[in-house]
Every structure is written in C-alpha cells, then in structure tokens.
Amino acid sequence: MDQQTVLTKIALNAWQIQTDRATKFINESSDELLLKEIAPGKNRGIYLMGHLIAIHDALPEILGFGKKAYPDLGAIFITAPDKTIDKIPTVSELRDMWASVHDRLKNEFSKMPAEKWFTRHESMTDADFEKDPARNKLSVLVTRTNHLAYHFGQLRLLK
C-alpha cells in the first residue's frame, strides 16, 4: 500500500467512524428527543442535526464533485442561531436529508482516487496552494471530521 493510500485510508476511516456513530445515534433517537435542548438554554438536537447536514452538504462543492443538494439549509442552520427562525424543516425531513447527504458522500469518497485528495480544495487559488500544500482536499476532510466529533459530543448529551 503506498503512502497516499495509507494516509487517505486513515482520514476516511476516521470520517466514516464519526459519521456512522452520529447516524446510529440519530436513528435511535425519537423526534421528541431531538427537539430537546442539549443543555438548558443551548442548541436543540434538531439544530445540530441541521447544522451538520448543511456543512456536509457543502462538501461536494469544496471537494469538486458537485453542487449542494439543499442550498437553503445554510441560512437556517449555519448563519442563523437556533430558535431564531420559525419555519424550519421537521426532524422527519432532516432524517431523509441526513441519509441522502451522507450516502452521497460515502459513494463519492469510495470512487475518489487517492491522489485527488492531495490536490487543492476548490475554495483556494493555485498560488495559495503552492505556498501551503497541506491545505488540500484531505485537510478539509480532517477538519470536517473534527467538527462532526465536536457537535456529536454535544448531541450525545441528549441521552
């Protein structure tokens, strides 16, 4: 196994472990539970769920394999704080989006050649990339995996 493949495998394993844990947690949680705040006065489960979907739905654009499937989610679950917008998707709608976004990523990641992870991500220029080749597609995946772990640690408090 060459170095690129080994490294890509480590990062993809870590992503998949976190994603699978979060998916299992959400599938085993009732709508009622996900509508609760993770701690008094803090974000609700539904907001964190929507937030993660919105962030992960943007990955195809940054990694260069397509457009967002749910471009309206960002305004609700990234820009706006929780409990400031009246009309948001239901937990049931978010469950479908969660499955769809993560299935798409799993499918695309499985087809992505190892060397492509080492190319620049789409939101930076060639010149910047030359200065810092560590800012590649794989670094985006590593950052998003930590972001997911961070919020999953919070979601888990619902149980």
Add this chain to the structure above:
Amino acid sequence: MDQQTVLTKIALNAWQIQTDRATKFINESSDELLLKEIAPGKNRGIYLMGHLIAIHDALPEILGFGKKAYPDLGAIFITAPDKTIDKIPTVSELRDMWASVHDRLKNEFSKMPAEKWFTRHESMTDADFEKDPARNKLSVLVTRTNHLAYHFGQLRLLK
C-alpha cells in the same frame, strides 16, 4: 514537500488547533466554572479535563517516546465515572498537569521525523501492522484529535 510530510502536517495541524482551543478555554475558565456539570446530571468540567489529561498522558507510550507522567490518573478519570471517587486532584493541580502533558507532546511531536508517524503504534504487533498499515502512529493521533474535539464540544457548554 513530500506526501509523508504533507500528511503529517495536516494531522499535526488538526491536533494543535484542537489542543490550543481547549487550552485557551481552560485557561479562561474559573475553577468554579470547571467544577460545574456540563449539563444537569452529566460529567463535570473537572472530570473531562482530567479525562483528556489521562488519555493524552498515555500517548508517549503508544507513540514510543516515553512513559506516562501521571499513571494514577487513569483509575480516576478513565476507569471510574465522574462523582464516584471522593479524592481527586484539584482544578489547580490539573491545570499544571494539562500544561505539562501538552507541552511535552508539542515538544516531542516537533522533533519526530515524518516517517516515524508511518510506523506501527506500540500497542500492536508487526504481523497485525503488516495486515493493516493504516493502523500506524498517525492514525492514533487522528483518533485522539477526534476524541479531544468530542469532549471539547461538551466542555464548551459550560460557557
């Protein structure tokens, strides 16, 4: 920059970002705040702080550059749940240990040649490593970074 160096840099950057954020949070938090539960009935800040110190203090053994500095912490902050042991270190003592453990890691990581990260970690055999070369020292670092992000997401709820 070769692939090994690029990848090691991504993983080390991610570790350092999470560590720096957690250190800043702890330094800016009062002892009183860290003695609170992160949510009603859940772990206290002091427990999560001790838990992270204990896990990170074991890294030198797994990565092959030394022994644990605080071998007694595991029984208090890993094996035992929070609020089950009467005599635990004070927040002030844990602050010193936090700084010492993370300074040591930063120093050792800065000296570690990139290729060493791609060797097997110390808790697995050569035969297992041959079967799965992705289970190397770098994969341990990636896993611990996600573990840190997970608990840091919880610690942040204290604020």
